[in-house]
Structure formats: structure tokens, C-alpha cells
Amino acid sequence: MKKKKIVIGNWKMNPETFKEAKELSEGIRKKMVGVKKTTAVVCPPHLYFMSLKPKNASTKLFYGLQNIAREAAGSFTGELSATMARNCGVTYTIIGHSERRALGETDDDVNKKVLLALKEGIKAVICVGESKVDEHAGHLTFIKNQIVTALKGVTTSDIGNVLIAYEPLSAIGAKNPITSYEIHQRNIFIKKVLCDLYGKAKAFDIPVLYGGSANAMNAKELVEGGEVDGLLVGRDSLKVDNFIAILKEMDSIS
Numbered sequence: 001m002k003k004k005k006i007v008i009g010n011w012k013m014n015p016e017t018f019k020e021a022k023e024l025s026e027g028i029r030k031k032m033v034g035v036k037k038t039t040a041v042v043c044p045p046h047l048y049f050m051s052l053k054p055k056n057a058s059t060k061l062f063y064g065l066q067n068i069a070r071e072a073a074g075s076f077t078g079e080l081s082a083t084m085a086r087n088c089g090v091t092y093t094i095i096g097h098s099e100r101r102a103l104g105e106t107d108d109d110v111n112k113k114v115l116l117a118l119k120e121g122i123k124a125v126i127c128v129g130e131s132k133v134d135e136h137a138g139h140l141t142f143i144k145n146q147i148v149t150a151l152k153g154v155t156t157s158d159i160g161n162v163l164i165a166y167e168p169l170s171a172i173g174a175k176n177p178i179t180s181y182e183i184h185q186r187n188i189f190i191k192k193v194l195c196d197l198y199g200k201a202k203a204f205d206i207p208v209l210y211g212g213s214a215n216a217m218n219a220k221e222l223v224e225g226g227e228v229d230g231l232l233v234g235r236d237s238l239k240v241d242n243f244i245a246i247l248k249e250m251d252s253i254s
């Protein structure tokens, strides 16, 4: 059976006012009535999260975080723990985005965060992706190491809460994504790494998303051509109509 497509909006450090964030969140929620099959998640800045997430759980839009702490509890100024997140109704968190890795987050940090999120039953959206492609396939080894380290200690019973978001750095915030052919190749490679770790049946259940300059115009081609399970979207998750258009494109893939 085909998996439901999933689109995750990573708002990053946007928008600048709570008013805009509220309009964006409510605008998406209202227009979600036209979205039938696709799972939609938005990840606003932490500061806005609780005020945006509706109290009643009947909404079709999930709210997630962009990051959690690598420690379970204690004196860590400025951090938010996975337990706090779970207690506040967080169901998804992005972990290991390349913009956080650029700030110093390591594969080991990513692994600690993944284990803590999974312990709390939060879905871990693990970001991986190379900064450059080299002719000796060094980029594949790089991606493999990111995945293997991130999943160290993740059991087969917890792997159901893991999603892999493949985001090549060259395509993030860029003019164009990479081609769907390249996405397909990386997807096959990622699935092979996951098969080696968890066996075929489990591995094929782990959603693999693509991220990097995805928009309503290219969404369908990227997902169908790349045979991925959905998208992690930056810029185009900040405009109601663009985000909804991406969700509808996903709905149209049978």
C-alpha cells in the first residue's frame, strides 16, 4: 500500500511578528479543508508554538518544533527538553537541520536528540544531506554516516517514529532544487542504508522526504520522480496559498 504523503513546513526564524504567525497558521488551517489525503505539519518558532497550536486536537494540521535539547533535563539555559515538548502536545520535531549543524550541532548531538524525542513518542524528522557532491561518492558516505550515527540505539520498535529528510545544502534557500533523478538516486541509497540497519520491511516504512527549493510548481515532479514520501519546505511554507498548493499537489498523486 502506498504511504500517505507528508509535507512539513519549516518556518525557521520567521515570521517576525506573532500576528503574522497567527494569520499564517489560521490561514493554513482554514484552507486545509480542501486537502484530503496529505499529512501536513508546520514547525513555527518555539516562542509562538503554544499560542498557535489549537487546544482541540481535531485539526488536520500538526504542529511541530524545529529543534529540541540534547539533554533530558537540568540546567541548560535556553533549551527545551523532549519531555517538556511532549507535555505541551508536540508530535513532531525536526532534528539536525543543516542550519543547526552549521551552528555546531554534531552527529552525536543529533543522535542524543533523536533518542530523547523517540522516548517521548515524538516523531523525529532527521535531516541529512551533503554539502558537496564528489566523483568518488564521498557524499554518499557522508549521508550514510549521518544516518547511521543519528540512529545509533534506535530500536526496531521505535523506528516507526522516524522520518528522514534529505536536504542537499546546495538546494536550500536556492533558486532551484536538485533534479528528481538525483533525488531518486539518493532515496535509493538512503533506503539501502536503512535496509542494512532495520531489514527491508521496516526500512520501506520509514518515510523519506526531500527538502530544498520545493514549491507548488515543482512539488509533484520532485516527489513522483524522486519516489519520496513528501517534502520539507522552507520559504514556501510561509505563504498560506503556496503551502496549500503544495499540499494539493501531493493529494493529486495517487
Ligand code: 13P
Binding pocket: 010, 097, 167, 171, 172, 173, 174, 211, 212, 213, 214, 232, 233, 234, 235, 236
Ligand atoms: P527552502 O524550501 O527555503 O529551500 O528551505 C528548505 C529547508 O531548509 C527546509 O528545512
